[in-house]
Amino acid sequence: MITITTTEGLAAFCDRARAHPYVTVDTEFLRERSYYSKLCLVQLAVPGEAEEDAVLLDPLAKGLSLEPLYDLMRDTSVVKVFHAARQDLEIFYIDGGVIPQPLFDTQVAAMVCGYGEQVGYETLVRKIARASLDKTSRFTDWSRRPLTDAQKVYALADVTHLRVIYEYLSDELDKTGRKGWVEEELSTLTDPETYIIRPEDAWERIKTRTNSGRFLAVVRELARFRETYAQERNIPRARVFKDDALLEIASTKPQSEEDLSRSRLLLREARRGEIADGILAAVKAGLAAPQKDWPVVDQSRDKLQVNPALADLLRVLLKAKSDASAVAQKLIATSAELDEIAAGEFDGPAFKGWRREVFGEDALRLCRGEVALAADGGRVKIIEL
Template sequence: MKTITTTEALADYCARAATFPYVTVDTEFLRERTYYSKLCLVQLAVPGDDDKEDAVLVDPLVEGLSLEPLYALFRDEGVVKVFHAARQDLEIFWVDAGVFPSPLFDTQVAAMVAGFGDQVGYETLVRKVCKASLDKSSRFTDWSRRPLTDAQKKYAIGDVTYLREIYEFLKAELDKSGREKWVKEELSVLTDPATYDISPREAWRRVKTRTNSGRFLAVVRELAAFREEFAQSRNIPRSRVYKDDALMELASTKPKDIAELGRSRLLLREARKGEIADGILAAVAAGLECPSSDLPEVESDGREKLQVNPALADLLRVLLKARCEEAGVAQKLVASAAELDLLAAGKKDVPAVKGWRAEVFGKDALRLCKGELALGVKGSSVRVIVI
């Protein structure tokens, strides 16, 4: 298999790829030691025969190689870019170049729409669609080390060669069922910059807390914001600055000086001095001095205050299962347990009753809530009865 190591060779391949209706794409990366993913390998394949080098590896770690020819291909609206579980791949390209592949096709999303279950894995699709198996021995290797072994190359190229057959199969299924627009609705989230742009000021929302105290949350917010900014600027993992348990301890003890900071049980040694220590003390002080009008509040979906009708919630679950089995769609993709509870409490503004989900489940769910539908059983099947 061919490995591309120059910008010129990449440009030649991408120019050829632009003559095909689609190109399959995958990446190998590392994130254990950095804040941003380190791109280590890009795999590409066009329809054709592997023996003719229609599938290639691109080595972005080679000095002087530019990925701009690839990004130009990503912007080419005449070529569908096919990924499996694209979110992390898209984040890499968005952070690196501010580009999203368009048009995009994600085989994991398509498989969920086509009835393969919740978040179906690539290996499962290879087995079911291609009737083949993958060698998983290189899955957790260090992709930043060079030279790559033959086993690594074989594993990596398999992520785009089988993807061609999977894409063609799923596209045919979607064309047959008319559900391609369902996939496009789901992919709009993946190509929204807000999905990947992390605001340090909002980083506190990812920290699990057990209190709704505005003052406590203000300290958590400042500590999380400092950690995010520091990790981003040094390109190191958040946990290398301090972990969530240490952050929560600091928000509880609220150290005012280095001596008090030194009494922390959970803080890393490196964080007890220098820039991190100064940042922690400044963050705690800022949280304590935060005006009452700017104190954060935990966003709630209101479920704890809802009067959920448990019998109706159970009926909605039965309806969801029945409708999804009938339509051949993953239940998880249509509605969450939280949404069912909201519906059972009289709320109607939930994703499960909008867009393509309304066709599968939402319209019937609302009618069930209004008492316009009933559920019955015939044999092993659930029947929907119009009242």
């Protein structure tokens, strides 16, 4: 097993990789103790059976620059193949400012090829590569050195079997003419906005039971402070204070450190010093926000007039279309999207791109009363009215 620990060695592998149509990629990282993921290992493989065709890259090696890898990620002549790529791509974008292009995600491709919802890598290894994985090293500490032989074997398997899976799924997509469907789905993964977390928007992830504008203004400022503090110091946001403490503070609106000392949920170290100062300033800013600047919760979904009978029919239609096309149901339309359609909303994802062809057009006809559904043995068929 080859482990690359020098910039020169990395550059040499990347130069070799450019002679191939694709390279498979995976990463191992830690995030329990930091805001941003700490990249601990990169696995790379190109087509072939030689030892040098599948390598480990140690980003923690002293003096190593990842720039040759980032140059390879930018090279549009080589397809970059991942499985469930989102976290890997976030690391590359945050650390190197690069999003691999062109991209192929075998999890997305498998959903289009009939392997179910968010199919795991182990399942594809078993069903397509006809192999098995030893997962005992999955949750080990990848930042510790030296890596054990078991860790190395586990890590390499994540890119060697991926070659077989990629070639098989790519051929299937060519046969069915669905490669464009996968590319359409990957647009979110290749959009830098997917990986940018703005402190001013952090409040939207906080689950609250009230829509009070003034309360939400305080929640927004507390979430903004916490996100900024965590980003600047690269620590988990929960280490600053947790969501339940944030909501408690937004309710009690402390004005002093003495007030903070009465909190039931706030960590002891957050009741004084920089965090305490930040909390008190955030509460003050939230209370001072003018009404026109108060956050507003999107309640449009709560106001939907969903026709429950039609929603049930749409679910039957979706199941039938999913079975007929061998595409995962949730990839075609979510339960929430079906409710929106049943409420008369016809501008959602189901009516765009390949989804309209597979499901949206018939869903629209069903809503208009132009077709009906009937049982035909073990399947559902559409009847023209």
